[in-house]
Amino acid sequence: MEFVKNVIDTGVVDTGRVAGLSRQIITEMNSIAEFGNVLFSFDDLENMVFKTGEPGRKVNPVLQLSAKEALRAALRDNQDKKLVINSAYRTVAQQHILYQLHLKGIVGKAAKPGLSPHEDGLALDVDNYPDWIRILERYGWQYLGDDLPNDPWHFSFDGGRGDIGNIGVKAFQRLWNKHNSDDQIEVDGDFGGETAKRMNKSPSDGFPLFRLLKLTTPLLEGEDVRVVQEALVEAGFLDAGKVNKFYDTETVEAVEAFQKDKGLVVDGKVGPNTRRILLA
Ligand SMILES: [Zn+2]
Structure with a gap:
């Protein structure tokens, strides 16, 4: 399995390698009850293409809702031009990689994780920006590229709920805790050393679903x-009265009996193989 640390160690700038983990972080951001839906997919908008090919790998096609709606209006009213997008949303995992590569001298300038404007869902990098500066500015998208030598195509939307970098960090901390019951970290929205350590140990394709x-x-x-x-009961390896939501010794014994019966490795654990056959 490849981890975020391995991606950093390649020394190659390719934030698409953590696309799987990034999708999970975005989903988690949208499932924190106190914030509601924070990011909205905009790849349904017409009159727009992604420079790096299909969205989802290098580009996370999400924005805050007000930024998306302003973009929709700008595109709708200017159908004679196509908007070419280099970059949009960047997750805390992607920013962590850029920042670590910056510390190694590979990336010129990078904000600390949680602090990049690209982590707020209010930024767009537009490849053919000269064609779009005057248009986008009429719709609330400010052109900031003049002040950013490394980022000449950068636009920022003025509005929405502002800085949501801390929500991205919280989402990662929650995601880590969900998948690491024996290594819980504080969910404080602050990307400190403890969080960075866990980010390095996170799978770049995302945490296994089970x-x-x-x-x-x-x-x-x-x-x-x-x-x-319940599947073990159904298969005749566990008494119905033993269904209790706890992975206890009775369950282990039932799993072992099931594994033996199916010719699987008998270890009393439910991993991908046993799960696939048991829940088939
Ligand atoms: Zn930018």
Whole structure:
């Protein structure tokens, strides 16, 4: 498995390598109840192309809603021109990589994770910016490229909820905690050393959708355990009365019996193979 640290160690600037992790961070940002939906996909807008090919790898096509709606209006009213987008939203994982490469002298200038304007969903880098400066400025998108020698195509939308960099950091901290029950970190929206350490250890394709179920102290508990227990009941390896959402010794024994029966490695753990066959 490739981790964020491995991506940094290549010394190559390719934030698309953490596209999977980035998608999970964006989804998590939109699922923090106190903030509501913060980022909206804009790849449904017409009259616009992504320079780097399909969005989703190098470019995260999301913006805050007011920024998206202003862009929609600008594109709708100027259909004789095509907007070519270099970059839009950057997740805290991508900014972490850029910042680390900056510390190594590979990237000229980079904000600390959580602090880049590209992490707010209010920034767009437009490849053919000379054609769009006057237009976009009429719709609330300020051209800032004059002041940014490394970023001559940079536009910033004035509005929305402003800086949401801390929400991105919180989303990552929550995501880490969800997938690392034995290594919980503080969810404070501040990208400090402890958070950076976990970012380095995060899989670049994103966290596996299912956690590995195994015997632990305290016992793993959750809906995922219940689903496995019910499948074991269905398959005749566990008593219905033992379904309790805890991955306990009875469940381990039932899993071992199931694995033996199916010719799987008998380890009493539910990983991808056992899960696929058990829940098929
Ligand atoms: Zn920019």
